[in-house]
Amino acid sequence: MEIKDMALLVVLLPLVGAFINGVFCWKVGKKAHLIAVPAIAIPAVIALKLAYMVVNGLRFDDVVYWWITVGNTKIPIGFRLDELSTVMVVTVTFVATWIHIYSIGYMHEETDRGYAKYFSYLNLFCFFMLTLVLANNYVLLFVGWEGVGLCSYLLIGYWYEKTSAANAGLKAFITNRVGDFGFLIGLFVLYKVTGSLIYKDVIEKANLLTPEVATIVGLLLFSGATGKSAQIPLYVWLPDAMEGPTPVSALIHAATMVTAGVYMTARSSVIYSMAPIALDVIAVVGVATAMFAASMALVNNDLKRILAYSTVSQLGYMFVGVGVGAYSAGIFHLFTHAFFKGLLFLCSGSVMHALHGELDIQKMGGLYDKMKITALTFIVGALAIAGIPPLAGFWSKDSILHHAYVSGHRGIWLVGTITAGMTAFYMFRLIFLTFFGKPRDKHLVEHAHESPLIMTIPLIVLAIGSILVGFAAILPNGGFEGFVNKALVLREVGGHHEEEASFLIILSVVVALIGIGIAYSMYIKFAPDPRRLSQTLRPLYLLLYNKYYVDEIYFALFINPTVEISRWALWKFVDVMIIDGIVNGVANFFGVVSSVVRRIQTGYIPDYGWLVIIGVILICGIKLIF
Amino acid sequence: MLRMEVIYGLSLIMFVIGFFGILVRRNAIVMFLSIELMLNSVNILFVAISKASGALDGQVIALFVMAIAAGEAAIGMAIITSYYRKKGNVDIDRAQLLRW
Numbered sequence: 001m002e003i004k005d006m007a008l009l010v011v012l013l014p015l016v017g018a019f020i021n022g023v024f025c026w027k028v029g030k031k032a033h034l035i036a037v038p039a040i041a042i043p044a045v046i047a048l049k050l051a052y053m054v055v056n057g058l059r060f061d062d063v064v065y066w067w068i069t070v071g072n073t074k075i076p077i078g079f080r081l082d083e084l085s086t087v088m089v090v091t092v093t094f095v096a097t098w099i100h101i102y103s104i105g106y107m108h109e110e111t112d113r114g115y116a117k118y119f120s121y122l123n124l125f126c127f128f129m130l131t132l133v134l135a136n137n138y139v140l141l142f143v144g145w146e147g148v149g150l151c152s153y154l155l156i157g158y159w160y161e162k163t164s165a166a167n168a169g170l171k172a173f174i175t176n177r178v179g180d181f182g183f184l185i186g187l188f189v190l191y192k193v194t195g196s197l198i199y200k201d202v203i204e205k206a207n208l209l210t211p212e213v214a215t216i217v218g219l220l221l222f223s224g225a226t227g228k229s230a231q232i233p234l235y236v237w238l239p240d241a242m243e244g245p246t247p248v249s250a251l252i253h254a255a256t257m258v259t260a261g262v263y264m265t266a267r268s269s270v271i272y273s274m275a276p277i278a279l280d281v282i283a284v285v286g287v288a289t290a291m292f293a294a295s296m297a298l299v300n301n302d303l304k305r306i307l308a309y310s311t312v313s314q315l316g317y318m319f320v321g322v323g324v325g326a327y328s329a330g331i332f333h334l335f336t337h338a339f340f341k342g343l344l345f346l347c348s349g350s351v352m353h354a355l356h357g358e359l360d361i362q363k364m365g366g367l368y369d370k371m372k373i374t375a376l377t378f379i380v381g382a383l384a385i386a387g388i389p390p391l392a393g394f395w396s397k398d399s400i401l402h403h404a405y406v407s408g409h410r411g412i413w414l415v416g417t418i419t420a421g422m423t424a425f426y427m428f429r430l431i432f433l434t435f436f437g438k439p440r441d442k443h444l445v446e447h448a449h450e451s452p453l454i455m456t457i458p459l460i461v462l463a464i465g466s467i468l469v470g471f472a473a474i475l476p477n478g479g480f481e482g483f484v485n486k487a488l489v490l491r492e493v494g495g496h497h498e499e500e501a502s503f504l505i506i507l508s509v510v511v512a513l514i515g516i517g518i519a520y521s522m523y524i525k526f527a528p529d530p531r532r533l534s535q536t537l538r539p540l541y542l543l544l545y546n547k548y549y550v551d552e553i554y555f556a557l558f559i560n561p562t563v564e565i566s567r568w569a570l571w572k573f574v575d576v577m578i579i580d581g582i583v584n585g586v587a588n589f590f591g592v593v594s595s596v597v598r599r600i601q602t603g604y605i606p607d608y609g610w611l612v613i614i615g616v617i618l619i620c621g622i623k624l625i626f
Numbered sequence: 627m628l629r630m631e632v633i634y635g636l637s638l639i640m641f642v643i644g645f646f647g648i649l650v651r652r653n654a655i656v657m658f659l660s661i662e663l664m665l666n667s668v669n670i671l672f673v674a675i676s677k678a679s680g681a682l683d684g685q686v687i688a689l690f691v692m693a694i695a696a697g698e699a700a701i702g703m704a705i706i707t708s709y710y711r712k713k714g715n716v717d718i719d720r721a722q723l724l725r726w
Binding site for chain 2: 602
């Protein structure tokens with residue numbers, strides 16, 4: 001099979017699955033997974049084969065079909081297979097396959113149609129995500145970019161009878177529109193300057209970009225990334241997106257879609273390499289988001305929302321990696337994060353499954369004895385995200401912090417390291433409150449039971465992944481980052497400071513251990529007692545607990561004024577008075593005129609005959625005179 | 627060979643008779659006959675001018691007019707017949723439902 005066919009198959013099989021399950025949902029019903037799982041598992045196998053070929057030096061960039069040809073503007077549907085997209089394709093297909101399998105167990109209580117609809121959307125998401133990462137031009141990337149946004153909206157609002165779920169879907173979609181507006185403008189500017197949106201041409205013609213234009217384009221593209229990847233100021237949709245089914249949170253809002261912004265930024269490395277200011281902005285926004293989101297996760301009591309803030313925070317790390325010029329470190333964190341955060345979400349789904357949808361960790365406790373597999377895999381995931389060696393998160397987070405330090409961004413490094421401690425703290429706070437201690441709601445925990453095998457096997461697989469994938473960093477030939485770097489356009493960075501590396505590693509591990517230790521003493525030994533602490537630091541606690549009132553501020557600043565302007569200026573004035581006025585005015589005018597003129601229609605044929613004569617005489621007369 | 631003026635005159639007289647027939651008569655069938663008269667007056671003109679000028683176009687058009695007149699007669703008579711069945715007369719003055 002040719003490479004082009006293999007790439008096409010990877011992209012199109014999920015679409016076929018989505019089509020069958022979507023169109024024949026009443027027929028397939030509870031058998032939808034028999035179509036949906038192979039539709040993503042086969043691409044996963046093909047992706048591994050492709051990855052093997054790429055490791056052996058294959059590069060592929062070709063057009064399948066000229067999609068839009070207008071004058072000199074040519075936009076193809078084409079695929080680019082290099083080290084960067086291979087990493088993404090393997091991650092997406094692998095994690096998605098296991099999440100599809102997990103969903104069979106998690107969603108089995110849904111109605112027949114709901115079940116088929118769910119798998120149809122999930123497959124459709126995979127199609128768009130694979131289009132996004134395999135595209136060889138920005139327009140096709142944008143198609144995938146919007147497509148995953150659509151599927152995210154559909155799946156957040158999966159339980160659409162619930163108002164909060166429907167609103168959360170809308171919030172996600174509309175927040176993304178704000179970022180995508182900038183993204184599109186960025187693409188237009190890029191097209192204006194380089195005359196093409198195909199990656200290959202952009203890289204060739206990058207010298208046409210002046211530093212100023214590169215900075216503008218870079219910042220505009222990044223504004224799209226802030227929407228999709230939930231960075232300040234557009235992160236607000238991600239915590240609400242937890243209204244969707246938990247496997248969706250794992251797949252879309254942790255492992256794949258939200259990382260699209262990081263991928264896009266790395267893909268645009270040629271532009272960012274000419275725009276150091278844009279890179280600095282990215283790094284600062286990234287580290288600010290990491291810190292900000294982590295601080296909100298410290299006090300939250302909602303199992304999934306803590307993980308959501310954690311995702312926002314980890315995405316911030318990825319942007320720090322990108323922002324300090326170490327794109328491959330950001331991509332590496334994306335890669336490891338997909339495993340351990342996917343795992344953590346699936347574990348939280350398993351807990352919800354056992355507790356009939358309960359999410360308040362203040363009611364849980366002592367679940368370790370009831371569900372050992374879930375608890376143990378969750379701890380593996382938490383250790384990985386906390387950065388304890390030798391688990392996956394340690395390698396990637398440490399690499400980002402290392403690059404931040406050696407590239408001279410000491411402030412960012414410091415904040416990032418502190419955030420790493422916070423990450424360890426809130427993850428282990430979550431574990432201690434959920435799995436250890438005494439059950440605080442006895443009735444709730446009493447009937448808890450371990451999830452079926454179809455759900456625990458994906459947990460075990462992803463846990464093994466979370467332990468092992470980090471070792472990709474020390475593979476020969478520069479490891480993971482050296483591999484990805486081949487696909488990037490890099491600026492020269494200063495030499496490595498190997499003697500400082502070991503110091504940095506020890507420091508970040510110590511910080512993580514301190515975070516775990518504080519969580520242990522607070523939530524197991526109650527010293528200091530978290531309740532009393534929250535009373536002592538009441539204003540700070542309330543500020544964090546209410547998420548810095550960001551939602552309220554956005555409502556006061558943007559949403560309410562928009563609604564009011566729409567209501568009074570656009571609806572009551574422009575729509576009712578001007579547009580309706582014109583339309584109704586035209587109708588009234590003709591009504592009035594014809595109430596007079598229609599009297600000609602008498603219904604007597606001879607009258608019409610006379611009118612014909614008068615007409616003939618008039619025409620002949622005019623003809624004679626002129 | 628008739629003088630052309632005579633033929634013009636004949637055609638004009640036939641046309642005017644037909645036209646005033648339509649305007650003043652109230653019987654639908656008579657009005658229908660008047661229309662036929664007008665069509666034939668034009669036909670005479672076509673044929674005569676075609677013969678005088680030597681071009682065949684006029685005669686071809688006369689044939690077309692006849693064919694169309696036949697079709698029109700069939701439809702017109704059908705309408706009048708069904709109207710008569712419904713109302714019991716063919717008085718045009720009473721047929722004035724389609725008006726303002």
